Amino acid sequence: MADLPPYLQEQTEEKILNRMLHKVPSDIDKSEGSFIWDAQAPVAFMLSEAALWAQELLRRGFASTAASDDARFRSAELDLRTAEHGITRREAVAATGQVLFKGKPGTKxxxxxxxATPADDVSGELAVExxxxxxxxxxxxGTAAAAIRAVTAGRNGNVPAGVIxxxxxxxxxxxxxxxPEPTRSGADTESDQSLxxxxxxxVRSQGTSGNKAQYMQWANEIAGVGGVEVVPLWEGPGTVGLYLLDTDKRAASADIVEAVQQHIDPTRDGQGEGLAPAGPVVTAMPAEEVAIHIAVKVQRTQEKPSTLxxxxxxxxxxxxxxxQQIAFNRKDPLVRYTRIAAVLLDIPIIVDYSELTINGNASQQNIEIGSGQVAVLGTVTVRE
Structure with a gap:
């Protein structure tokens, strides 16, 4: 927060008491323990507390200072401040995925x-249902696949493959x-920093008349959305495409995509039944994932033993x-070889590397990520 106003600076109990005693005539005893000192000391304490309350009130009155950096904390004052502009905190989203059942053929x-995942009695980790x-x-x-959804909403429902x-x-x-695959798209209640x-x-980039900024604002109102790319004239005049990511910067789940579609253009006929203006036909879609496969030969440090x-x-x-940092970054739509190399060199236990390949390509070439696509991590192969 900016500097406090002068009337809230240096309002400690000691300084307030000194100013009060300074106003007492010099021929009156005002030493500690005197009647005047004892009468004014409690007042000075209460005034110093009032100054602290005023500072806290000032801090909570602005969105930037009401927001907490602690991802576990949710500021009620920030909710009130953003609600003045029609922005509400997004609720938690349940993870989704698919399981494979095995058993007697014909079983329903x-x-x-x-x-569920198994509980761990040693670590105290609870089962995820x-x-x-x-x-x-x-x-x-004797097999069958079925879609699943986490019983409790939140990121805790995003579990690796094979653990259910x-x-x-x-x-x-x-x-x-x-x-067979990880569960995805579970998200916690929106953090203060995201809100x-x-x-x-x-407030800084006003969306209006169905411009790109407004479509992004509309899509981001849906819980679980972590990124939006707007494609005007997606399938010709009068069409708009919305590619969506979840909060992990992966392709959004079917539930999130459907929620965005219903929010913006539920009928997809240009009648303006949702938030989109009459005329454009809006189609919400998950982003297309482009897997980035890495293979590299490394030399390990000897001072700190480590495993591959x-x-x-x-x-x-x-x-x-x-x-995740470059997801939907149309200003620089490249997965850069040099940035991958920099990640390797930033790991202290790697002394050096060689034979780095990205998607099987040994040349130092960047990979361009097209419109509606997002780069995601594929396989990582490490050898000595």
Missing amino acids: VPAGTFV FATTQAAMLDES QVMFSSVSGITSVTN LERFYAK EEIRNLIAEGIQTYL
Whole structure:
């Protein structure tokens, strides 16, 4: 926050008391313990507290200072401030995915069947529960796939592939369950910093008359949306395409896409039934993911023993962070070879590297990411 106004500066109990005693005539005893000192000391304390309250009130009155940097905290004052401009905090979103059931052919798995990850008694990690959103029947090979949604909304529902192994609902004939792919698109209740960013986008870049800025604002009002690319004239005059990312900068789930579609143009006939003006036909779509596969030969440091798996995880984490930073960046739509190399050199336990290939290409070429596409991390192969 900017400097406090003069009337709120230096308002400590000691300084307030000194100013009060200075106003007492010099021929009156005002030493500590005297009647005058004892009478004014409590007043000075209460005035100093009032000054602190005024400082806090001033801090909470502005969006930039009401917002907290703590991702676990949600400022009620920020909610009130942004609501003045029609911006409300986005709610948490449940992760979605798919599981594969195995068992006796012909077995029916009803919608609403509960499955989960196993709880860990050692670490105290709780099971993450999911429910099937559609019925399924095991085919002749004894397998069936079914869509699932996390029971509790939030990022905790984004679990890796292969970890959903527990049948919480008893279904006769089912022998096992697993998730071939990670569950995705789960998001926590919007953080203060994210809400503040949307607030600034609204007040500093006014959307009007269905311009690109306004379509982005409309789409970002939906919980779980982490990025929007607007494509005017998507399929000719009178059409607008909206490519969507989730908060992990991956292609948005079908639930998020459908929520955006219903919010902006539910009928897709140009009648203006949603927020979009009458005329344009708006189509919401998940972004197209472009996998970035990395293979590299590394030389490890000897001072700090490490495993190739540890190095692989560090490389994957660094590259994933980089790809999230450039998602939907049309000013520089390139996955740069030099930036990938920089990630490798920033890892302390890697002394040097060689034979770096990106998507099987050994030449130092950048990869261009087209409109509606997003680069995501594929496989990371590390060898010595």
